Amino acid sequence: MSKVEFKNAQKAFGAVKVIEGLSLEIPHGSFAVLLGPSGCGKSTLLRMIAGLEKLTGGEVAIAGKRVNDVHPRDRDIAMVFQNYALYPTMKVRENIAFNLEIQKLEKREIERRVSEAADILNLRPFLDRYPKELSGGQRQRVAMGRALVREAGVFLFDEPLSNLDAKLRAHMRVEIRQLHERLGATTLYVTHDQIEAMTMADIIVLLDKGAIVQVGTPDEVYEKPNSVYVADFIGSPSMNFFDGEIEADGEEVRFRAANLSIPLEARYRGQAGKSVKLGVRPNDLHFAADGAFKGEVILSETTGAEVQIHVRIRDSDVVAVAPRTERRVHGEAVALSVPPGKVHIFDAQSERRIEPQ
Amino acid sequence: MSAATNSGIKRSRRHIGDHPLPWLLPLILLLVTFTIYPFFYNVWLSFHEFAPLSRSLEYVGLQNWSQLLGDTRFWQSLSITLAYFVVALTLELVIGMCIALLLDADEPGFGLLRALLTMNLVIPPAIVGYMYLLMEDPQFGVISFVLQMFGLVDTSTPILSSPSLALAGVLLAEIWQWTPFMVLILLAGLRSLPTEPYEAAMIDGASAFQTFWRLTLPMMWKVIAIAVLIRGIDLFRVFDYVFVMTSGGPGTATYTLSYYSWQQTFSFIKWGYGATLSLVTLIIVLVVANIFVKFAKVRW
Numbered sequence: 001m002s003k004v005e006f007k008n009a010q011k012a013f014g015a016v017k018v019i020e021g022l023s024l025e026i027p028h029g030s031f032a033v034l035l036g037p038s039g040c041g042k043s044t045l046l047r048m049i050a051g052l053e054k055l056t057g058g059e060v061a062i063a064g065k066r067v068n069d070v071h072p073r074d075r076d077i078a079m080v081f082q083n084y085a086l087y088p089t090m091k092v093r094e095n096i097a098f099n100l101e102i103q104k105l106e107k108r109e110i111e112r113r114v115s116e117a118a119d120i121l122n123l124r125p126f127l128d129r130y131p132k133e134l135s136g137g138q139r140q141r142v143a144m145g146r147a148l149v150r151e152a153g154v155f156l157f158d159e160p161l162s163n164l165d166a167k168l169r170a171h172m173r174v175e176i177r178q179l180h181e182r183l184g185a186t187t188l189y190v191t192h193d194q195i196e197a198m199t200m201a202d203i204i205v206l207l208d209k210g211a212i213v214q215v216g217t218p219d220e221v222y223e224k225p226n227s228v229y230v231a232d233f234i235g236s237p238s239m240n241f242f243d244g245e246i247e248a249d250g251e252e253v254r255f256r257a258a259n260l261s262i263p264l265e266a267r268y269r270g271q272a273g274k275s276v277k278l279g280v281r282p283n284d285l286h287f288a289a290d291g292a293f294k295g296e297v298i299l300s301e302t303t304g305a306e307v308q309i310h311v312r313i314r315d316s317d318v319v320a321v322a323p324r325t326e327r328r329v330h331g332e333a334v335a336l337s338v339p340p341g342k343v344h345i346f347d348a349q350s351e352r353r354i355e356p357q
Numbered sequence: 358m359s360a361a362t363n364s365g366i367k368r369s370r371r372h373i374g375d376h377p378l379p380w381l382l383p384l385i386l387l388l389v390t391f392t393i394y395p396f397f398y399n400v401w402l403s404f405h406e407f408a409p410l411s412r413s414l415e416y417v418g419l420q421n422w423s424q425l426l427g428d429t430r431f432w433q434s435l436s437i438t439l440a441y442f443v444v445a446l447t448l449e450l451v452i453g454m455c456i457a458l459l460l461d462a463d464e465p466g467f468g469l470l471r472a473l474l475t476m477n478l479v480i481p482p483a484i485v486g487y488m489y490l491l492m493e494d495p496q497f498g499v500i501s502f503v504l505q506m507f508g509l510v511d512t513s514t515p516i517l518s519s520p521s522l523a524l525a526g527v528l529l530a531e532i533w534q535w536t537p538f539m540v541l542i543l544l545a546g547l548r549s550l551p552t553e554p555y556e557a558a559m560i561d562g563a564s565a566f567q568t569f570w571r572l573t574l575p576m577m578w579k580v581i582a583i584a585v586l587i588r589g590i591d592l593f594r595v596f597d598y599v600f601v602m603t604s605g606g607p608g609t610a611t612y613t614l615s616y617y618s619w620q621q622t623f624s625f626i627k628w629g630y631g632a633t634l635s636l637v638t639l640i641i642v643l644v645v646a647n648i649f650v651k652f653a654k655v656r657w
């Protein structure tokens with residue numbers, strides 16, 4: 001059992017507070033993805049679990065045991081460092097095998113595991129090279145290899161695929177997930193890649209400035225973001241936002257802004273009169289002649305299967321995602337509609353989600 | 358290093374113009390005046406000898422060289438120099454590395470400790486020699502006193518005048534003064550090592566011992582090689598301590614090569630033979646140093 005817990009954990013570098021009173025529980029065997037903007041403390045959190053950063057307050061626990069003062073080598077952890085941290089004087093083969101040698105595994109077993117990892121990572125031709133003779137992506141794969149051969153209780157991945165090409169990345173997503181399931185390990189995974197986060201995670205932990213903003217399954221975080229911050233962060237392209245207020249008019253509840261009036265679900269009736277932010281995901285916007293959002297096309301970007309169409313509505317830009325067959329030209333007047341169940345309403349002041357039953 | 362050598366392209370840190378001569382000239386002049394001319398004079402000298410009667414240098418052909426090969430004093434002093442070299446270098450390196458590892462810390466106070474180390478180095482070697490001469494004095498020397506206390510020597514065996522202990526007595530001064538030099542070079546190396554591999558090694562579960570052997574030592578290899586080279590060359594011409602403490606005695610127990618050639622040149626006025634001895638010393642140093650450079654893969 002290797003549940004990972006933070007209890008009111010704090011970390012400061014001198015006067016700079018990086019993590020302030022963070023509590024979190026990653027259940028045993030689950031795959032948690034840490035998301036957040038650059039500099040929000042993701043690497044610091046992983047390094048606190050690994051024992052590479054001392055906490056300045058609170059507690060980290062692994063498998064229910066406080067490990068604040070346990071040496072990294074005794075925490076049963078495998079880690080892929082954001083900066084790779086390869087051993088410069090060892091060949092790729094030795095880099096990958098180092099832990100196994102320390103565990104005094106049999107030579108044949110070490111050989112087997114290293115070549116298995118090398119196959120997964122396409123590293124076979126480089127096994128006898130030194131790290132400085134490799135490209136950035138190859139080095140990152142060596143760093144991955146060091147983790148793949150391990151059978152640790154907790155796996156920490158700090159943006160492990162950031163430098164790989166799309167194909168290898170897709171392949172590695174599957175491999176990492178399989179490793180996780182085969183070992184029944186607890187995994188913490190940092191990424192900036194939305195697809196990685198959505199496809200791999202059991203739990204997504206969203207961070208901002210060293211604090212947790214939301215914890216939930218990928219579906220929860222995507223469908224019920226608890227704040228404008230989360231809604232904006234999750235999903236690509238980002239959610240469209242409109243400032244306005246809720247109006248109840250007889251039977252109808254509507255969101256009304258300067259030149260916009262959108263029907264809402266009846267459950268928002270109680271919020272009438274409130275200033276709110278309305279959010280709509282680009283792929284929930286559909287072209288419809290009688291749509292509420294009227295504007296003109298300013299840009300159309302094809303991304304393979306889909307096309308992202310930027311529409312200017314008054315003074316704000318809105319992005320809609322449509323199948324690539326939807327061809328729109330610059331300057332064309334269009335109207336977009338959104339199904340009432342697909343809008344997200346946030347309080348204008350606190351930017352928290354409004355979710356009446 | 359291997360990246361550069363593999364591709365055969367040598368990358369330079371600095372751009373040197375098409376006309377390097379003006380920049381090289383001062384250095385060339387210095388070298389010619391103070392190194393190259395004396396060297397060739399020395400070679401010339403080794404084929405001559407000072408004749409006391411005519412009070413001039415006379416050509417003697419290969420006589421100095423053939424005398425050298427049959428000179429048991431020479432072979433003896435060579436083996437003493439080698440023993441001194443091996444023991445001093447080994448101990449200075451090992452003790453130096455241990456101290457350097459202990460001092461490689463960021464806590465307050467360590468900077469001061471590191472600075473204190475340089476104190477040994479600023480004392481002139483001849484003075485250190487006198488210090489140890491006194492400290493090893495059988496009557497009132499503190500080292501003799503301590504060793505006697507532990508029953509390691511008795512009052513009847515003065516360290517510096519017993520043939521079996523004299524070299525060790527000289528080495529004591531040598532090691533005391535020069536270990537800090539090793540510490541300084543090794544510390545500079547240690548402090549400049551990257552920290553990331555150490556973090557990875559902790560995660561990989563390496564013990565302190567494994568980390569040292571598999572990580573620190575290989576990463577420090579070049580620094581160690583340079584330290585050994587600099588100190589090793591220096592050790593081959595050891596003179597001050599011997600001169601001050603034992604004058605080569607008792608008997609020939611501490612006759613090193615440089616002491617022997619000094620004596621031939623300046624005491625016995627055998628300028629030609631003295632020059633031959635120092636040339637041989639130079640040749641040995643050059644050969645050994647180059648073999649070492651080749652095997653240690655030090656790149657200049």
Ligand SMILES: Nc1ncnc2c1ncn2[C@@H]1O[C@H](COP(=O)(O)OP(=O)(O)OP(=O)(O)O)[C@@H](O)[C@H]1O
Pocket residue numbers: 013016018036037038039040041042043044045082
């Ligand atoms: N050793 C340190 N001393 C001072 N500040 C530090 C130190 N390490 C990290 N920080 C600060 O802590 C904050 C969090 O850093 P961290 O590396 O955890 O960010 P991150 O979320 O991993 O960012 P990225 O996505 O860019 O990797 C940053 O603002 C950083 O400047």
Ligand SMILES: [Mg+2]
Pocket residue numbers: 042043044082158
């Ligand atoms: Mg980071």
